Structure formats: C-alpha cells, structure tokens
Amino acid sequence: MFYLLCCRFLQTLIHLLKGNIGTGLLGLPLAVRNAGLVLGPLSLFAMGIIAVHCMNLLAKCSHHLSAKLNKPFLDYGDAVQYGMENVSWLRRHSIWGRRIVNVFLIITQLGFCCVYFVFLSDNVKQVVEASNGTTMNCHRNQTAVTVPSFDSRLYMLCFLPAIILLVFTPNLKYLAPLSLAANLAMCTSLVLIYFFCLTNIPNHINLPKVGHAKDYPLFFGTAIFAFEGIGVVLPLENKMQKPQSFNMVLYLGMGIVTFLYISLGTIGYITFGEAIGGSVTLNLPNCWMYQIVKLLYCFGIYITFALQFYVPAAILIPPVLSRFSERWELTVDLLIRTALVVFTCVLAILIPQLDLVISLVGSVSSSFLALIFPPLLQILTYHNEGLSPWVIVKNTLISVIGFLGFITGTYISITEIIKRNGRHDNLDVTFFQVQTLQPVV
Numbered sequence: 353m354f355y356l357l358c359c360r361f362l363q364t365l366i367h368l369l370k371g372n373i374g375t376g377l378l379g380l381p382l383a384v385r386n387a388g389l390v391l392g393p394l395s396l397f398a399m400g401i402i403a404v405h406c407m408n409l410l411a412k413c414s415h416h417l418s419a420k421l422n423k424p425f426l427d428y429g430d431a432v433q434y435g436m437e438n439v440s441w442l443r444r445h446s447i448w449g450r451r452i453v454n455v456f457l458i459i460t461q462l463g464f465c466c467v468y469f470v471f472l473s474d475n476v477k478q479v480v481e482a483s484n485g486t487t488m489n490c491h492r493n494q495t496a497v498t499v500p501s502f503d504s505r506l507y508m509l510c511f512l513p514a515i516i517l518l519v520f521t522p523n524l525k526y527l528a529p530l531s532l533a534a535n536l537a538m539c540t541s542l543v544l545i546y547f548f549c550l551t552n553i554p555n556h557i558n559l560p561k562v563g564h565a566k567d568y569p570l571f572f573g574t575a576i577f578a579f580e581g582i583g584v585v586l587p588l589e590n591k592m593q594k595p596q597s598f599n600m601v602l603y604l605g606m607g608i609v610t611f612l613y614i615s616l617g618t619i620g621y622i623t624f625g626e627a628i629g630g631s632v633t634l635n636l637p638n639c640w641m642y643q644i645v646k647l648l649y650c651f652g653i654y655i656t657f658a659l660q661f662y663v664p665a666a667i668l669i670p671p672v673l674s675r676f677s678e679r680w681e682l683t684v685d686l687l688i689r690t691a692l693v694v695f696t697c698v699l700a701i702l703i704p705q706l707d708l709v710i711s712l713v714g715s716v717s718s719s720f721l722a723l724i725f726p727p728l729l730q731i732l733t734y735h736n737e738g739l740s741p742w743v744i745v746k747n748t749l750i751s752v753i754g755f756l757g758f759i760t761g762t763y764i765s766i767t768e769i770i771k772r773n774g775r776h777d778n779l780d781v782t783f784f785q786v787q788t789l790q791p792v793v
Contacts, residue, residue, distance in 0.1 A: 361597065361600075361601060364588050364598070364601050365601050365604065365605050367584065367588055368581060368584065368588060368601060368602070368605035368606070368609075369605055369608060369609060370535060371580070371581035371583070371584035371588075372578075372579065372580060372581035372605075372606070372609045373538070373542075373609065373612065374464070374580065374653070374656060375464075375467050375468065375471050375631065375653060375710065376574070376577045376578030376579075376580055376710065376714075377542075377578055377612060377613060377616060378471075378545075378616075378631040378632050378633055378649075379574050379577070379578070379630055379631055379632075379706070379707060379710045380396070380574065380575070380578055380613055380616060380617030380620070381616065381617050381618075381619075381620025381621045381624065381628045381632050382574065382621075382628050382629065382630055382707050383396075383570070383571045383574035383575050383578075383617060384396075384571075384617040384618055384620070384621040385559075385563065385621050385626065385628055386563050386564075386567035386568065386570045386571040386574070387562075387563045387567070387568055387571040388560050388561050388562035388563040389557075389559045389560065389561050389618070389621065389622070390561040390562065391561065391562045391563065392563070392571065392617060392618070392621070393614045393617065393618050395571065395575065396575055396610070396613050396614045396617060397610065397614060399575050399576065399579065400579070400606065400609075400610035400613065400614075402723065402750060402753075403576075403579040403582070403606070403722055403723070404602065404603065404606045404610075405750075406582065406722055406723060406726035406727065406750065407581075407582055407585045407602060407606070407726070408599065408602060409726040409727060409729065409730045409747075410428070410431065410582065410585055410586065410725075410726045410729065411585055411586065411589050411598060411599075411602070412730070413431055413435060413726075413729050413730055413733040414426045414428075414430075414431040414586050414589070415589070416733055416734075417430075417431055417434045417435060417733060421434060424590075425586075425590045426586065427586055427587070428453050428457065428582075428583065428586055428721075429449070429450035429451075429453040429454050429457075430450065431586070431729060431733075432449035432450060432452070432453050432725065432729055432732075433446045433447060433449040433450040434446070435449065435729045435732035435733045436448075436449040436732055438732055438733060438735045438736060439732055439735050442732070453721075453725065454667050456717045456720045456721050456725075457583060457663055457664070457667065457721065458663075458664040458667055458668065459713075459716065459717040460580070460583070460713065460717040460718055460721060461583075461660050461661065461663040461664045462661075462664050462692065462695070462696050462699075463709075463712075463713030463716070463717055464580065464660045464713065465657055465660055465661055465693070465696040466696045466699045466700045466703070466709055466713065467577075467700075467706070467709050467710055467713060468653050468654075468656070468657050468660070469508045469511065469515075469696060469697055469700035470504075470508070470700050470703075470704055470705070470706045470709050471631060471650070471653055471706060472507070472508075472511050472650050472653060472654065473504040473505070473507035473508045473511065473700075473704070474504055474630070474631065474634060474706055475631070475633055475634065475646045475647075475649070475650050476507055476646075476647075476650060477501060477502070477504050477507050478634060478638075478646065479643050479646055479647060480501050481500060481501050482638040482643070483643075490548070490637050490639035490641050490642060504704050505700075505701045505704055508697055508700055508701055508704075509697070509701075511654075511697075512693070512694070512697050514654075515654070515657055515693055515697075516689070516690050516693050516694075518654070518655075518657060518658050519657070519658055519661050519665070519689050519692075519693055520686060520689060521658060524658070524659065524662055527655065527658055527659075530655050531655055531659070533651075533655075534651060534652040534654075534655035534656060535652070537648040537649065537651050537652045538648070538649055538652035538653075540645075540648060541633075541645045541646075541648045541649040541652070542612075542616075544641070544642070544645045545616070545620075545632060545633070545636070545645065546615075546616065546619075548623075548636060548637075548642065549616070549619045549620055549622075549623045549632075550619060552623050553619065553622055553623055554622070554623070554625075557622055559621065559622065559625060559626075566764065567764075568760075569711075569715070569757065569760035569761040569763070569764040569765070570707070570708075570711045570761065570764055570765065570768070572711075572714070572715065572719075572757040572760070572761045573710065573711030573712060573713075573714035573715035573719075573757070573761035573762075573765055574707070574710050574711050574714055575613075575714070576714040576715070576718045576719050576722055576723065576757065576761075577710050577711070577713055577714025577718050578613055578714075579609075579613075579718070579722055580718060580722075581606075581609075582721050582722045582726075583663065583721065585602070588601075616632070620632045620635075623635075629706075629707075630705065630706030630707035630708075630710070631706055633645065633646045633649060661689075661692070661693070664692065665688075665689060665692065668688065668692070669685055669688050669689070672684060672688060673685060703769055705768075705769065705772055708765050708768050708769050708772070711761060711764075711765045712761075712762065712765040712766065712769070714761065715757060715758055715760075715761025715762045715765055716758065716761075716762050719754045719755070719757050719758040719761070720754070720758065722754070723750060723751065723753065723754030723757070724751045724754040724755055724758070727746075727747030727748070727750045727751045728747065728751055730743070730747055731743075731744060731747055731748075
C-alpha cells in the first residue's frame with residue numbers, strides 16, 4: 353500500500369511539473385530583462401507564491417463544495433457555478449460562471465497552441481538557415497553565414513498538415529509513448545540549456561537592476577503565462593487516492609517550478625544580456641549539439657500541442673455533435689478539429705512575434721484563471737460561513753492585481769504588436785523599393 357501511495361504521489365508530481373513547464377519557461381529570460389535583473393527574480397518569486405496560493409484556494413473550494421453537494425468530482429467550471437449558487441442574488445445566473453470559465457479555458461489553451469506554432473516556426477527556421485555553417489564547436493558561435501530561407505509564417509503553414517493529423521488522434525492514450533518521449537526530449541534539452549548558460553556567464557555583469565516601467569506589463573504577461581498549470585490542479589487532486597495529501601504535492605511541485613523559473617530567467621538574462629530572444633533557445637550557438645537541443649524541444653512542443661488542444665476540443669465539440677446523426681459524427685468531429693487548428697495557425701501568422709504572443713495570451717486569459725477567479729471563488733464559497741474581513745481584503749487585493757495586470761499587459765502587448773508589424777511592413781516596402789531600383793547588368 354505504501355509503495356502504491358508513493359507511486360501515485362510521484363505520478364501526480366510529474367504531471368504537475370509537466371503542466372507548468374513548457375514554452376513559458378524558455379521566455380522568462382526576456383521577461384526578466386523587461387523587469388530588471390533584481391526586480392524580475394523578486395517579482396517571479398512573489399508571483400509564484402500568489403499563484404500557488406490561488407491553486408490551493410481552487411482545490412480547497414472545490415473539495416468543500418463537492419463534500420457539501422455530495423459530488424465525487426468538480427472541475428473548474430463546476431466549482432465556480434456551485435460557488436455562485438451560494439449567493440442568493442447570483443443563483444439565477446450561476447450557469448454563466450461555468451460558461452465564463454470555459455471561455456477563458458478555451459482562450460488560454462488555444463492561445464498556447466498559437467504560441468506553439470510561433471515557437472516551432474522560429475526555432476526550425478533558425479536551424480534550417482544555419483545548417484550550412486553549423487560546426488562542432490559550441491564554445492562560441494562559429495557559424496560563418498546564415499542562409500535566409502522562407503518567412504517564419506510559411507514555416508507555420510508547413511507545420512499545419514502535421515499538426516492537423518496529430519489532433520485527429522481520438523484518444524490521448526494513443527499518444528502516451530510519444531508523450532513519454534517528448535518529456536524525455538524536453539528534459540534533456542533543459543539540462544543542456546542550463547549547462548550552456550551556467551558555463552557562459554560573463555565575468556562582468558552590467559545589466560539594469562530595474563527595467564523600464566512601460567515594459568513591466570510585458571513581464572507580467574509572460575510570467576503569468578508561465579504559471580500555466582492551474583487547469584491541471586483539480587483533475588490531479590481528484591485522481592489522488594488521498595486528496596488531502598495533494599497540498600504536499602502542490603507545494604513541492606510548484607516550489608520546484610518556481611525555482612526553475614527564477615533560475616533560468618536570471619541566468620539566461622545574465623548570459624545573453626540585452627540580446628535575449630523571445631525564447632532562450634533562439635540564443636543558443638549554432639553548433640550541432642544545440643541545434644539538436646532546439647529540435648528536441650520542438651518535438652516535445654509538437655506532441656504537447658495535442659494535449660493542450662484536448663481541453664478546448666472537449667468543451668466545444670460534444671455540444672455540436674449532439675445536433676448531428678451518428679453517421680455524421682466522425683466527419684463533423686474532424687472538421688471542427690481542423691477548423692480550430694487552422695484558426696490557431698491564422699492567429700499565429702497574424703502575430704508572429706513569440707514574446708508578444710506569450711505576453712498577450714498570459715495577460716488576456718491566464719490572469720483570470722490563475723489570479724482573478726480563485727480568490728473570488730473563495731469569497732463566494734464561504735459567503736455564509738463567517739469569512740474573516742482579512743481574507744476578503746486579501747482576496748480582493750489579489751484579484752485587483754490580476755485585473756490591473758490584465759488591463760496593462762493586454763494594452764502594452766497589443767500596442768507593441770501594432771508597432772512591430774508596422775515596422776516590419778515598412779522594412780518589406782523599403783526592401784522591395786531597393787530591389788526595384790537595382791540597375792540591370
């Protein structure tokens with residue numbers, strides 16, 4: 353029995369780590385640059401504490417409501433719906449609690465899929481363009497010249513058929529072997545990324561301790577995007593044989609995650625300085641070992657696409673299928689999956705800047721799911737059970753911080769997207785004019 357409990361504990365811990373470690377981790381060095389070398393890590397630490405606290409609140413409220421209603425399991429939407437039923441003037445509209453949560457879950461997960469398209473295209477494009485000059489020497493970037501290839505948006509279109517085929521998988525259990533291989537690939541890549549950063553820290557560090565105030569909302573969006581695992585909290589807790597031991601898993605797992613976030617964010621920024629890219633992989637040298645690192649992480653992200661896609665598919669597809677006869681169900685199912693993948697690809701093509709896509713998705717949706725909803729849910733759940741004024745003030749403050757991050761992060765991200773796209777269009781026009789004016793020899 354003890355052996356089984358230990359196995360379940362480790363299994364839940366691994367799933368929790370997997371749910372929080374993805375492309376967001378690789379974007380944190382740029383986030384630290386936006387906040388500053390001192391303010392960035394301190395802010396990540398504070399955000400980690402708040403995020404873990406909100407995860408704990410969600411699990412606590414779900415457990416309390418499920419016991420009160422004699423239900424074995426409540427998901428995020430269920431918890432918000434039944435929490436709203438505790439308040440008399442919200443009871444009639446409680447179904448909207450579930451709908452709003454589902455909307456933000458769909459936005460978040462499809463946003464992750466958009467980020468994956470941009471990540472895959474940027475990294476594979478870099479590997480292809482540097483392939484002719486790639487060397488075995490990883491101490492310095494020895495690539496003599498990179499050969500320009502297609503625009504990154506064309507790479508996204510190249511990935512589109514492969515990703516559509518991937519999401520046609522009817523059950524995630526068929527992807528279990530590939531998922532295990534993807535986890536091993538991503539772990540190997542992370543170890544080598546840490547190795548390079550730790551062995552290439554410059555002797556003299558002259559980086560700003562505090563960044564510009566206008567860039568801090570971009571930090572917030574990227575950081576809250578990284579703490580993306582609140583959606584796996586309730587499923588993991590309900591699968592444990594002893595849910596009361598979930599707190600230990602949560603604190604241990606998120607402690608490891610927060611350490612990884614702070615350490616890679618800090619040493620990545622120190623190593624590459626102001627030249628840090630939207631993903632730290634884009635700054636790795638063009639030697640074969642680190643080109644393989646990029647491809648391994650791309651493989652992991654490719655398989656993870658199906659896992660992230662599963663949530664919006666499970667919410668959106670069943671209600672549509674219920675309107676069709678059984679003979680059309682498979683056709684309609686595949687058409688909806690195809691349409692959703694094409695939709696995420698189109699969004700990625702419209703916003704091909706990795707750092708800004710991450711910040712925008714984090715600001716718009718992750719802020720609500722991770723920071724705004726859980727504190728409000730506790731107020732609703734214990735509305736009639738003597739909640740202390742201190743708890744109400746604390747929860748209100750967390751939700752206000754999340755809402756301010758949502759407003760400022762969304763505004764700055766959209767402003768930067770418009771600015772960069774305008775600059776990119778001007779460069780394309782200038783390049784075209786220069787090419788047109790070239791004399792014919």
